[in-house]
Every structure is written in structure tokens, then in C-alpha cells.
Amino acid sequence: MKKYVIITIVILALVGIYFGFFKKTSNGETKKVYKYGDVEKGKIEIKILSTGSIKPFNQVGIKATSRGRIEEVFVQEGDMVEVGTVLATISSEDRNSILDAAISQIKIAKESKNKNAIKEADIAYQVAQSAYKPVFLTSTIKGEIINRSCETGQNVDLSNELFVLSDKLVGRVDIDEVDIAKMKKGLKAYITLDAYPDKANTGKISKISREGQTISDVVVYEILVEPDAVPEEWASGMTANIEFVTKSKDNIIICPMSAIREEKGETYVLIKNNSKERPSRGSNVKNGLMEEPEKRLVKKGIDDGRFVEIIEGLDIGEKVVTEITEISNEKKNNSLFGPGRRRN
Secondary structure, eight states: OHHHHHHHHHHHHHHHHHHHHHHHHHSOOEEEEEEEEEOEEEEEEEEEEEEEEEEESSEEEEEOSSSEEEEEEOOOTTOEEOTTOEEEEEEEHHHHHHHHHHHHHHHHHHHHTOHHHHHHHHHHHHHHHHHSOOEEEEOSSSEEEEEEOOOTTOEEOTTOEEEEEESOEEEEEEEEHHHHTTOOTTOEEEEEETTEEEEEEEEEEEEEOSSOEEETTEEEEEEEEEESSOOTTOOTTOEEEEEEEEEEEEEEEEEEGGGOEEETTEEEEEEOOOOOSOOOTTOOGGGTSSSOOEEEEOEEEEEOSSEEEEEESOOTTOEEEEEEEEEEOOOOOOGGGOTTOOOO
């Protein structure tokens, strides 16, 4: 019995020694690793993003002004026209009847090979053309032909829309009433199309609707954004992503937003300690990762969520802590088993 008691005590002692040693070697010193960001000069823009589409600023449909037949079309889609430009001519039904009759007489006269009859038919046709002029269909605005829906010889009536004109293409978006107070004419914007995501065009607000609409229980206002120059690839109906620059500051001192800390009413950052004191043995001061940073009070300005303006407290070239990670100097020690011995 005593033998088993002694064996049990020895086993418990060995287990206690092992775990006590393991705890001692694994409970090493915890140190902090600091990730830094730069304090530099830069630009901050505060933006509001909205999605809309490319639409004409003014769009005008040109309909037939009389019943008849398209005699000739002078323009194509994409053509730029002035006010009063002739788009097409239409022969009225009366004119068509008279001219068709005159053409028939000419045909009959030619078949009879009667020179006098042919001459009289030709004169009758010329008189008909002079007496009954075609109707001119003209542009009412200066702009681009964005749609043409007629061809020579086509019969039309007063309900047919033959052309659609646009004076210029703009971006149209709906802005929530919460943000409408931040909008004003002339406000800068960036316009990016889904079809061309890597190409941003600059523009400005040219019109803000004074009448709101309720969409999905939210009151919105339509805003038109005119590009500085209309790109050739733009087409009516394209999806547009528009960023409105509500605030902008350039040539200011900035640092990463993640460096800002607030505590007990104070706003501060942790800056890299550039002390030249001799580092302790085994420290990691050389690579600038583990030295203790210095607390510095700052006064901040505007931010865009990524960077923040620093009004007071920092100088260009300094480095600020953006991330802190704790690591342990744990060292696994297998010396319990003796050098050259293997654990079974």
C-alpha cells in the first residue's frame, strides 16, 4: 500500500514541476508593436455620393407638322444643329396627289411617244411643284440629334415624333432632404459612369429642383450636374455615380484618421519617440517598432474618414501611431528533457 502511495506522490510532484516550469517559461514579458503613419501636407475633400443617370438638360421632340410623306431627311443621330436648321421635308397629302398625277401623265405621254404631250406633262409637273411646296421640318433648339425616327418615303401624321433633340447631356441625381442643405449651384462634383469606372469627369451643379418628390417614404430633390466638357462616350440613360464635394482644403497638414485618440475631453496622438538614448539590450528600437511613443495633444479640423486635418500639435515629417499590437516574448524551452534527449 505504501508503495502505491509513494509512486502517486512522485508522479504528482513531477507533474507539478513540469507545469510550474512551463508556466514560468511561457509567461514571458508582453511588449507592444506600433504601426506608424506619416504626418504630411495634403488635400482633404468631404463628399456626398449619389447614383443617378445621364440625361439631357433640355429634351425636345419634333413631330410632323402635317400629314404626308417624308420627302428628304438631312440629318443623322449625333449631328449638332442650330435653331432653324432644316431636319427634313414633308410632302402634304394634297401635294403628293397632284405630283403623283403629274408623274402619271408624264409616263403616259412617254409611252405614246407624243412630243407635245410629253412637253405639256413636264410643264404641268413643274407648275405643280412650284404651286405646292414641301413642308420644312426645322429644329427649335440648338443641340444634338439624339434620336431619328423617320426615313425618306415614310408616311407620317401629326402624332409621329420624328426627331428628339438635346441641348446638352448632364448628370441627374436625387438627393435626400437631409443633404439638400449642403447643395448649392456651382458646387464641384465628380462624375463616373458604370460603363467607364476608371474615368472621372469634373463638373458642377447647374440646377437644384425646388419641388421634392417622395420615393420609398423619403423626400428627395432632383439635382442636375453639368460636366466641364461633355465626353464623347456619354449617352443618354447611362448610369452615373456622382460625388459632391461639400468641403475642400488643400495644402494642409494631415495624418491618418486612425491615429486620433480621444479621452477625458482631450484629443491626442501617439508620436514616434525619436530619443537618442542608448537602447536597452534586446530592445527593438532600431527598426522603430517597439519603442515607447510620446503622447501629444492636437487640434483637429475636417476629415474625410481616412485622413484628418491637424490644425495644431504636429509637424510635417513626424510619425504617428495608427495601430498597436501586443505580443508576448514566449520562448518554448524543452530543457526539462535534457540536451540530446527526445520526448516520447
